[in-house]
Amino acid sequence: MAPFIRIENVTRRFGDVVAVDDLSLDIEKAELFCLLGASGCGKTTLLRMLAGFETVDSGRIEIDGIDMASVPAAARPVNIMFQNYALFPHMSVANNIAYGLRRARMAESEIRTRVEELLRLVRLTGMDDRRPHQLSGGQRQRVALARALARRPKLLLLDEPLAALDKKLREDTQFELVDIQEKLETTFIVVTHDQEEAMTLASRIGVMDAGKLVQVDSPRQLYDRPGNRFIADFLGSVSFLDGIVTGAKDGLLEIDAKIPVLALDPGGFSVGQPVSLAIRPEKINLSRSRGKAANNIPISIVDMAFTGVASNYRVSGPNGIMLKTTQPNQRGEDAPMEWEEQGFASFDPADVVLLQD
Numbered sequence: 199m200a201p202f203i204r205i206e207n208v209t210r211r212f213g214d215v216v217a218v219d220d221l222s223l224d225i226e227k228a229e230l231f232c233l234l235g236a237s238g239c240g241k242t243t244l245l246r247m248l249a250g251f252e253t254v255d256s257g258r259i260e261i262d263g264i265d266m267a268s269v270p271a272a273a274r275p276v277n278i279m280f281q282n283y284a285l286f287p288h289m290s291v292a293n294n295i296a297y298g299l300r301r302a303r304m305a306e307s308e309i310r311t312r313v314e315e316l317l318r319l320v321r322l323t324g325m326d327d328r329r330p331h332q333l334s335g336g337q338r339q340r341v342a343l344a345r346a347l348a349r350r351p352k353l354l355l356l357d358e359p360l361a362a363l364d365k366k367l368r369e370d371t372q373f374e375l376v377d378i379q380e381k382l383e384t385t386f387i388v389v390t391h392d393q394e395e396a397m398t399l400a401s402r403i404g405v406m407d408a409g410k411l412v413q414v415d416s417p418r419q420l421y422d423r424p425g426n427r428f429i430a431d432f433l434g435s436v437s438f439l440d441g442i443v444t445g446a447k448d449g450l451l452e453i454d455a456k457i458p459v460l461a462l463d464p465g466g467f468s469v470g471q472p473v474s475l476a477i478r479p480e481k482i483n484l485s486r487s488r489g490k491a492a493n494n495i496p497i498s499i500v501d502m503a504f505t506g507v508a509s510n511y512r513v514s515g516p517n518g519i520m521l522k523t524t525q526p527n528q529r530g531e532d533a534p535m536e537w538e539e540q541g542f543a544s545f546d547p548a549d550v551v552l553l554q555d
Contacts, residue, residue: 200263202227202385203248203353208257210243217243219409220257227262228383230376232396235406236432241389244406245355248387249278262352275352281361283342285330291317292326295344302349316344319378336367343375347382356388360395372398393433397421405429421478427553430476435510437482437521439475443467450492450547456517460492461550474553481549482523484511484535484542491544497521499539509534513543 201224210218218240225231233241246252248259250271259266261275277298285294292313299309317323320340330338339359346354359375360368376399379386390396396403397417404414413425424430427438441455451467453459455475467473488494497513500520504527511523521543527534535541 201225202262204260206258208247208259209255210247210252211255216409218247221409221411223404223411223414225385225387227385229402230379230386230388230400232388232390232400232403233406234390234393234396234403236391239406240409241406242357245357245387245389248353249276249355250274276355277346277349277351278355278357279342279346279359281358283338285338285341287330290327290329291322291341294341295348297345298349312348316348319381320344335363336371339363339371343378347384351384353385353387356386358390359388368395375399405432423551424476427474430551430553435479435522437477437479439519441473441475443469443471443473445469456519457495457515459550460547461552462548464552467552476551476553477521477545477549479510479522479524482521482543482545484513484523484525485544486535486541488542489544492547494542494544497541497543499535499537502537515543
């Protein structure tokens with residue numbers, strides 16, 4: 199069965215700048231997909247090509263089996279929700295939502311029914327007569343979403359939809375957005391630079407860099423098993439060690455990385471091969487006494503930051519190695535360690551990700 203969206207070898211240039219570089223991607227119907235990357239990586243340009251606001255220099259875009267090359271923006275089964283929401287300040291909530299329906303000359307009775315339905319969906323019932331300036335940031339975001347969904351597009355494109363919200367409201371709204379998408383079963387493509395937001399929202403994420411898709415995978419796979427050093431570093435915090443494979447035994451690799459490290463053998467590595475090791479901070483345990491873990495390193499605390507539920511540390515080990523670790527704040531024997539305190543850092547071989555680049 200053909201994918202709902204097929205992007206084949208698409209390139210877009212602006213003078214000497216290649217914004218999207220020979221990119222191919224398939225997205226399934228009713229999927230919530232995130233394009234994730236830093237500013238200037240090409241993700242918004244790709245979104246605008248899907249919407250028909252930018253032309254494709256080479257390649258092909260299909261939506262629901264139809265080549266979009268000759269389909270103007272207004273005729274595409276697509277709507278887009280912009281970062282600034284672009285609500286009409288002089289119109290009520292109901293009229294903002296109904297704007298596209300009236301442009302399409304839908305009967306007023308049908309418009310009223312559709313607006314009421316959307317107000318219920320985005321939990322704004324009873325606010326239909328308010329103006330945008332009378333709403334909170336989260337409420338304005340939901341009005342913009344309702345307006346974008348009013349004409350029942352097959353595909354909704356969302357460009358940094360939650361960037362204008364404060365942190366707590368953004369976190370709450372992420373779950374609301376997922377719930378709405380699941381109820382409607384509309385295909386959503388969300389563009390964001392926020393790694394946590396992408397992992398909260400999406401069933402799959404495409405990470406972009408310099409106009410290319412570096413890796414497409416589930417949030418868990420991208421985080422736990424990144425395909426290369428760029429992905430490991432881009433998604434969350436991580437410690438890197440560089441070393442050489444010195445041995446292999448019982449499904450484990452022995453690695454000299456200024457300290458001896460045991461890592462689960464994923465296959466494809468040989469003795470004498472250079473390798474990068476990536477270890478997530480929450481996978482490293484700090485303790486005041488040496489434990490029984492396979493990897494156990496004497497350390498001293500260099501820096502620490504209290505963040506509430508946890509504390510973040512930078513610790514130094516033998517031969518100048520530095521590790522980042524995150525520890526839950528607990529009482530008793532597991533009380534957080536302090537600056538310059540000595541102890542041990544331990545981690546499981548299964549939590550060491552081996553990278554060849």
